[in-house]
Amino acid sequence: MFVLAELKDNVRIAPDHFNLKLVDAVRDEIDRKLANKVLLNVGLCIAMKEIVSLKDSIILPGDGASHTEVLFRYIVFRPMVGTVMTGKIRNCSREGVNVTLGFFDDILIPHAALQHPSRFDEAEQAWVWEYPLDDGGKHDLFMDVGEPIKFRVSREIFEETSPIGPPKAEGQQSQNASSSNAAAAATAAQEVKTPYKIIGAINESGLGVLSWWDQQGKEEEQDVEDGEDNTEYENDDDGEGACEE
Amino acid sequence: METVNATYSYITNFEVMQILQHIKGTKKKWGMHNLATVTYEALQYLEESPCKTQTRESIKNYLCDLAIYRLMPHEQLQMVNDPPTSALHTQLLIDDNKVPLTDEENEAIIQLTHKHFSNTTTEPVQANQQAPT
Numbered sequence: 459m460f461v462l463a464e465l466k467d468n469v470r471i472a473p474d475h476f477n478l479k480l481v482d483a484v485r486d487e488i489d490r491k492l493a494n495k496v497l498l499n500v501g502l503c504i505a506m507k508e509i510v511s512l513k514d515s516i517i518l519p520g521d522g523a524s525h526t527e528v529l530f531r532y533i534v535f536r537p538m539v540g541t542v543m544t545g546k547i548r549n550c551s552r553e554g555v556n557v558t559l560g561f562f563d564d565i566l567i568p569h570a571a572l573q574h575p576s577r578f579d580e581a582e583q584a585w586v587w588e589y590p591l592d593d594g595g596k597h598d599l600f601m602d603v604g605e606p607i608k609f610r611v612s613r614e615i616f617e618e619t620s621p622i623g624p625p626k627a628e629g630q631q632s633q634n635a636s637s638s639n640a641a642a643a644a645t646a647a648q649e650v651k652t653p654y655k656i657i658g659a660i661n662e663s664g665l666g667v668l669s670w671w672d673q674q675g676k677e678e679e680q681d682v683e684d685g686e687d688n689t690e691y692e693n694d695d696d697g698e699g700a701c702e703e
Numbered sequence: 704m705e706t707v708n709a710t711y712s713y714i715t716n717f718e719v720m721q722i723l724q725h726i727k728g729t730k731k732k733w734g735m736h737n738l739a740t741v742t743y744e745a746l747q748y749l750e751e752s753p754c755k756t757q758t759r760e761s762i763k764n765y766l767c768d769l770a771i772y773r774l775m776p777h778e779q780l781q782m783v784n785d786p787p788t789s790a791l792h793t794q795l796l797i798d799d800n801k802v803p804l805t806d807e808e809n810e811a812i813i814q815l816t817h818k819h820f821s822n823t824t825t826e827p828v829q830a831n832q833q834a835p836t
Binding site for chain 1: 704705706707708709710711712713714715716719722723726734735737738740741742744745747748752777781784785789791792794795796798
């Protein structure tokens, strides 16, 4: 789930921090800059692990601060594709199921990657796994908000979110002042980009809401055969096999 | 900011938890609310996960015992982060394009989980849990 990323940065230490030890001042400065931020193609930065090396500090004309080139290792949240993680359901929408880990929210399990067959219950605003029963009927398994859920990371998407050009919303606002509010709101909504998004999948036996598999695990501890030849595409069969026991 | 190596190495959840607990225990400093937030939230997650009952020793012993099953490093990492407690669970952590484990191996791995980590799941008071809150 977590990795160490080796990064290099030029750290500016303001004169009012000269009373601190350089290592501590540098560490604080980097934590201030990176903690809880997403670095493009690196992941969500959590905290400093260690400083590897400090180059000589330099001062620049006209600036009382010192500048130091630092090589350091930072704890970064970036699960490998294929990792199985446990999170909680944040909410469900037509799009799929949103999962949160508490410190990281941008996890989506698209509806195509849910257990098959699933349907979206409009009244409950929840996805439902229509678990097939032996007698041809089905058993509805709801994915309620707050339930712990196990999923596999299937894809990661990084997106550049730093501003590239002048914001478009402003231009619109000045042009047609009447509808400006609505238009600006709409553009703003569209422009909210997620810097780091994880796409998950639960279409394998053993994945999904934890309580789905709890009882079964106890009942058929020995029935591992089913789990073994399970591939992502044949989870139906597995589901039924599990059900028969 | 320059990325020298985006994945210099992998780190277990347990290690992350220890570092964060240490950070949480130190004095709050000005302008560090981002660090405080992410530390708090990540700790909440980790302290609900199996790693809260682990110790450096138990992980080491667990990995020693797992060595005979010739698991890939990333499989081992996952098993440490989320020790399997059922056969279904074990299979999830094993690569699909590998020869699956036999029932006996599967059972043995689950037993290892219980052997090394379960004593601590039943008695939740543990040394590493008493970190400052």
